[in-house]
Amino acid sequence: MTDADQPRHHVGRRRLVQGAAGGLAAGAAIGLGAGWGAGSASAAGAPDDHDTVDLSTQHPFYDEARPAGIKTPQQRYAVYMTFDLAQGALRSDLQVLLARWTAAIAQLMKGAPIGQVDSVRPGAIGQDTGEAAGLDAASLTVTVGLGPGLFDERFGLSSKKPALLADLPALPSDNLVAASSGGDLSLQACADDPQVAYHAVRNLARMVRGTATTRWAVLGFGRASAGKGQETPRNLLGFKDGTRNLRSDADYDEFVWVDDASEQAWLRGGTYQVVRKISMNIEVWDADPINDQQSIFGRTKNVGAPLTGHGEFDTPNFHSRNATGKTVIPADSHVALAAHENNGGVKIMRRGYNYTEGINGFGQLDAGLLFIAYMSTPQHFVTLQSKLGASDRLNEYISHIGSGLFAVPPAPKSGHYIGEQLFA
Secondary structure (H helix, E strand, O other), X not given: OOHHHOOEEOOOOOOEEEOHHHOOOOOOOOOOOOOOOOEOOOOOOOOOHHHEEEOOEEOOOOOOOOOOOOOOOOOOEEEEEEEEEOOOOOHHHHHHHHHHHHHHHHHHOOOOOOOOOOOOOOOOOOOOOOOOOOOOOOOOEEEEEEOHHHHOHHHOOHHHOOXXXXXXXXXXXXXXXXXXXXXXXXXXXXXXXXXXXXXXXXXXXXXXXXXXXXXXXXEEEOOOOOOOOOOOOEOOOOOEOOOOOOOOHHHHHHHOOOOOOOOOHHHOOOEEEEEEEEEEOHHHHHOOOHHHHHHHHOEOOOOOOEOOOOOOOOOOOOOOEOOOOOEOOOOOOHHHHHOHHHOOOOOOEEOOEEEEEEEOOOOOXXXXXXXXXXXXXXXXXXXXXXXXXXXXXXXXXXXEEEEEEEEEOOOOOOOOOOOHHHHO
């Protein structure tokens, strides 16, 4: 972690939240979200420091080396939403929208409202909706993405389109639906309090009226990826997800940040965001024997160790064979197909969350993974998913139903707005 990644702490209001590992559960998260608790450490007794979150934590926004919400230690909740620019919207409308979002995000990440909440005169409409009043910043970050559709003739940006920013090609096992795919703009709001994240996206969405319309949204929970010092969270299939995620600065420099001199100058210091909504056939998965589940993943369910090891972080041995001559980690297991050792060294930064939308039309759980990944070139995701989509035994239990690709500009300087260099 670099100095720029160190959180800045607000010393006023201070709330602590302890996760399920500490035994607290109070209140309800978004939808059917994970149990979560809020209260002081003293009121809860001796907390497990490993799983205690300081909700007063704030992350910087302006003048950072990299945009927030990517390398930032992963928060517990996410709200993801995409938008389409309205027909007839002008270049200046897009600039104003990005400028207004920038100013609002700076306020929200400080735990402040974006305008007046109370009535200032009879009949006045609040500038801020107010549901986060009295709540701390809760480590909120908001990350803005720009979709391929922005770079057409409507806004005079065709010459600024990065060569790599194009709709993802059709990939094996895709079952995409338009209602959960695409968009001209994206917002990823992450926070340790679900109401703080929801408040941020809700108020930013209010600001697009007349300029853009909402396209699709997902509410995520559970940190289906791990940050430094965190226990690796589990996905809704019960397996740890994120054991081999990126952690070193060198890996971020090589695989996440756009610094290629041949790329568009306005994007240098930013990155590409790939988002996939992956539905899980949970009831069928739950009926599968655990030894088969472990063979599908290539890891043990309890510890998360590769089938050739004992500890979660043991390096998988994809060449080890059992007495029958077969590889101990099946070649068509998820871990074998996704491993950088078997993909020419390719790595991506995953920042996923579990999601649930209740019950589907067949009376089964409607849930899965909101897969969000960051990379210096979208081709890295295409390389990995081409192999996974074609051969992963996990495909029997999952379906990629949503998809999007966005370019994330670098963090704005003070007095400027996100993507401003795009219009120079």
